[in-house]
Amino acid sequence: MTTMQNAGSHGPRRGSAVSSLVSMARQLAVPGLIAAIVTGIAFATTRLSGPFGMFVLWAACSLLGLYVFTRRSQGRMAATDAVASVTLGFAALLVVTALGFIVGFVLLKAIPFVRLNFFTQTLEGIDPDSPATQGGALHAIVGTTAQVLIATLISLPFGVLTAVYLNEIGGRLAGVVRVVIDAMSGIPSVVAGLFIYSIWVVQGGFGYSGLAAGLALAVLMLPTVARTTEEMLRLVPGGLRESALALGAPEWRTALQVVLPTAKVGIVTAVILGIARVAGETAPLLMTAFGNDRVNVVQTATEPQSALPLFVYQQFTSAQGSAVDRAWVGAFVLIALVLVLFLIARVIGRSKTARL
Amino acid sequence: MAATMTAPLNTIAHAAAPANAHAGTPIETRHLSAWFAKRQVLDDVTLRMPSNAVTALIGPSGCGKSTFLRNLNRMHELVAGASMSGEVLLDGIDIYGPTLRPAETRQRIGMVFQKPNPFPTMSINDNVLAGLRLTGTKVADKDALVEWALTRAGLWAEVKNRLSAPGGSLSGGQQQRLCIARSLAVKPKVLLMDEPCSALDPTSTRRVEDTIREIADEVTVVIVTHNMQQAQRCSDQTVFFLADEERPGHIVEAGPTEQIFGNPVDPRTNDYINGRFG
Numbered sequence: 001m002t003t004m005q006n007a008g009s010h011g012p013r014r015g016s017a018v019s020s021l022v023s024m025a026r027q028l029a030v031p032g033l034i035a036a037i038v039t040g041i042a043f044a045t046t047r048l049s050g051p052f053g054m055f056v057l058w059a060a061c062s063l064l065g066l067y068v069f070t071r072r073s074q075g076r077m078a079a080t081d082a083v084a085s086v087t088l089g090f091a092a093l094l095v096v097t098a099l100g101f102i103v104g105f106v107l108l109k110a111i112p113f114v115r116l117n118f119f120t121q122t123l124e125g126i127d128p129d130s131p132a133t134q135g136g137a138l139h140a141i142v143g144t145t146a147q148v149l150i151a152t153l154i155s156l157p158f159g160v161l162t163a164v165y166l167n168e169i170g171g172r173l174a175g176v177v178r179v180v181i182d183a184m185s186g187i188p189s190v191v192a193g194l195f196i197y198s199i200w201v202v203q204g205g206f207g208y209s210g211l212a213a214g215l216a217l218a219v220l221m222l223p224t225v226a227r228t229t230e231e232m233l234r235l236v237p238g239g240l241r242e243s244a245l246a247l248g249a250p251e252w253r254t255a256l257q258v259v260l261p262t263a264k265v266g267i268v269t270a271v272i273l274g275i276a277r278v279a280g281e282t283a284p285l286l287m288t289a290f291g292n293d294r295v296n297v298v299q300t301a302t303e304p305q306s307a308l309p310l311f312v313y314q315q316f317t318s319a320q321g322s323a324v325d326r327a328w329v330g331a332f333v334l335i336a337l338v339l340v341l342f343l344i345a346r347v348i349g350r351s352k353t354a355r356l
Numbered sequence: 357m358a359a360t361m362t363a364p365l366n367t368i369a370h371a372a373a374p375a376n377a378h379a380g381t382p383i384e385t386r387h388l389s390a391w392f393a394k395r396q397v398l399d400d401v402t403l404r405m406p407s408n409a410v411t412a413l414i415g416p417s418g419c420g421k422s423t424f425l426r427n428l429n430r431m432h433e434l435v436a437g438a439s440m441s442g443e444v445l446l447d448g449i450d451i452y453g454p455t456l457r458p459a460e461t462r463q464r465i466g467m468v469f470q471k472p473n474p475f476p477t478m479s480i481n482d483n484v485l486a487g488l489r490l491t492g493t494k495v496a497d498k499d500a501l502v503e504w505a506l507t508r509a510g511l512w513a514e515v516k517n518r519l520s521a522p523g524g525s526l527s528g529g530q531q532q533r534l535c536i537a538r539s540l541a542v543k544p545k546v547l548l549m550d551e552p553c554s555a556l557d558p559t560s561t562r563r564v565e566d567t568i569r570e571i572a573d574e575v576t577v578v579i580v581t582h583n584m585q586q587a588q589r590c591s592d593q594t595v596f597f598l599a600d601e602e603r604p605g606h607i608v609e610a611g612p613t614e615q616i617f618g619n620p621v622d623p624r625t626n627d628y629i630n631g632r633f634g
C-alpha cells in the first residue's frame with residue numbers, strides 16, 4: 001500500500017489526505033482494471049495455474065500497467081521509480097507471505113492440541129493409540145535446554161576468544177583463522193553430527209548422550225558466535241582502545257576491561273543468534289542424542305536424551321495420527337522458542353544502539 | 357608498581373630536585389624522525405619541553421605535530437607500518453630504550469585525545485579510576501584520589517553529587533575534563549593533549565584552558581592546537597611545525613610564546629600566526 005502512495009506522490013499535491021487518496025484511486029482505477037482483465041486473459045490462456053501462477057501474472061501485468069500509465073501522465077523517471085518501488089513491495093510481500101504461510105500452517109495444525117499436558121508430561125508409557133491430549137514433550141524441552149546450554153557454554157568462550165584474536169590482536173594468522181571460521185559456518189549440520197558421532201560416540205566410547213549432542217551443536221554454533229562477536233567488537237570506537245593504552249594498560253587488560261564490556265550487549269546478541277541457529281537442528285541430534293522417552297537431566301553426559309527437533313521428527317515418522325498431531329505442537333513450540341530468542345536479540349540490540 | 361616506577365627516575369634525577377612532590381618531568385627529543393610505511397612525516401626534530409610548563413605545538417594540518425606527540429608516549433608505533441628513529445628522553449631516560457616497557461612509559465606520559473572518549477560502560481567515578489584498574493595499581497584512598505583528580509580537572513563541583521552516573525551522560529566539555537581527570541589520576545609526569553578543544557564549544561574550551569593552566573604546576577603539558585589564541589592564552593613555549601615539498605615535518609621556530617607571537621624570527625612563522633596560510 002505504501003508503495004502505491006509513493007508512486008502517487010509524484011503527482012501534484014492536493015490539500016488533504018482524503019482528496020489525495022481519491023485522486024490516487026482515480027489515477028489507479030483504469031490501469032488496475034486493465035491489469036485485472038489482462039491477468040484474467042493470461043491466466044486462462046497460459047499454462048500457469050494455481051494461486052502462485054495467478055500471483056505471478058497479476059504482478060507482471062500490474063507492473064506493466066503501472067509503467068505505461070505513469071509514464072504517460074508523469075514521464076519516464078516517475079514511471080521507472082514507481083515500477084521499482086512496487087517491485088520491491090512485491091518482493092517483500094512474497095517473503096512475508098512465505099513466512100506467514102509457514103507459521104500460519106503450523107499454528108493451524110498445532111493450536112487444537114496445545115494443552116498443558118504437552119509441557120508437563122513425557123512419552124514414557126504412552127501407548128501408540130493414545131490421543132494427542134495424552135503424553136507430552138517435557139523430556140524433549142528439557143533435552144533441548146540442556147543441549148543448547150552445553151553448546152553455549154562451549155562456544156561462548158571460544159567464540160569470544162576467537163573474535164578477540166581476530167579483531168584485537170590481529171596476529172599473522174588472523175586471515176587464516178577467519179577463512180577457517182567462514183568455512184566452518186558452511187559445514188552441513190549432518191557432517192557436524194557425524195564428526196561427533198565418530199570421535200565421541202564411537203571412538204571415544206561414550207555412547208549416545210545429550211553431551212554429545214551439545215558438542216555437535218557447539219561445532220555449528222561457534223562460527224556464528226565468533227563472527228557476530230567480531231562484528232560487534234569492530235563497532236567499539238578505536239578511541240576507547242587508544243585511551244586505555246594511553247593510560248598505560250597492557251593490551252590484554254584493554255581487551256578485557258574496556259573493549260569486551262563496551263561490546264557486552266553485542267556479544268549477548270551474538271550468543272542468542274547462535275542459539276537460534278542451532279536450536280532447530282535435527283540431523284546432528286539423530287547421531288548424537290539419539291532420543292529418549294523419559295526426562296533425562298542427571299545422565300545428560302552418559303545417556304540418550306530427547307530434543308524438540310528430534311521429538312518432532314520421531315513423532316512425524318510415526319504412522320499414528322495422534323503422534324503427528326504431537327509433532328505439530330512440537331514444531332509450534334520450537335518456532336515459538338526461536339522467535340522469542342530473536343525478539344530478545346532485537347530488544348537487546350536496540351538498547352545497544354540507544355546507548356552507543 | 358609505584359615503587360618500581362619511580363626507582364630508575366630517582367637514580368638519574370641529576371637536575372635540581374623539584375620542590376613539589378608531584379612535579380612534572382622535562383621531556384626532550386633528539387633527532388626524532390618518523391614514518392608511516394615509506395612516507396616520512398617527521399624529519400630530525402630536536403626539542404626540549406621543560407617541566408612544569410606548557411608547550412604548544414602549532415602548524416598547518418599534516419605538518420606532523422600530532423605524529424610528534426604520539427611519538428612521545430609510544431602511541432605512534434601502534435599504527436600498522438609506523439616506524440621512528442631518534443631518541444625521546446624522559447628526564448634523561450630514553451623511553452625507547454630497554455629499561456622501560458611501552459605500557460610503563462604510557463603510564464608516566466598521559467594523553468588526552470581530540471574527541472572526548474570516556475569509557476561508556478563506566479560511571480564518572482570509575483572513569484577516573486580506570487587508569488588504576490587498567491594498570492593493576494592499588495590505591496589506599498580511592499575517594500580522595502577521585503576528588504583530587506576531578507578537582508584538578510575543574511570538574512569536581514559539577515559532578516560531585518552524581519559520581520555514579522555514566523561518563524557518557526556529561527556534556528562534551530565535561531567529558532573532555534573527565535578524560536583529563538582520568539589521565540591525571542595515574543599521576544603522569546607529562547600530559548600530552550592532541551587538539552583537546554577542537555570538538556568543544558567556546559565556553560567548554562575556556563574551562564579546559566583554565567584546567568591546563570591549573571595543572572601545569574605539577575605536570576609537563578604538551579598541547580597540539582590549531583587555535584592561535586589558545587596557544588597564546590595557555591602556553592609558555594610555542595613550537596611552529598611545517599612540512600613542505602623539500603622536507604617532511606620539522607620545526608621552523610621554537611621559543612617563548614610571547615616571542616613567537618610578538619616577534620617571530622622566521623617570516624613563515626609570521627605568515628602562519630597571522631593567518632596568511634595553513
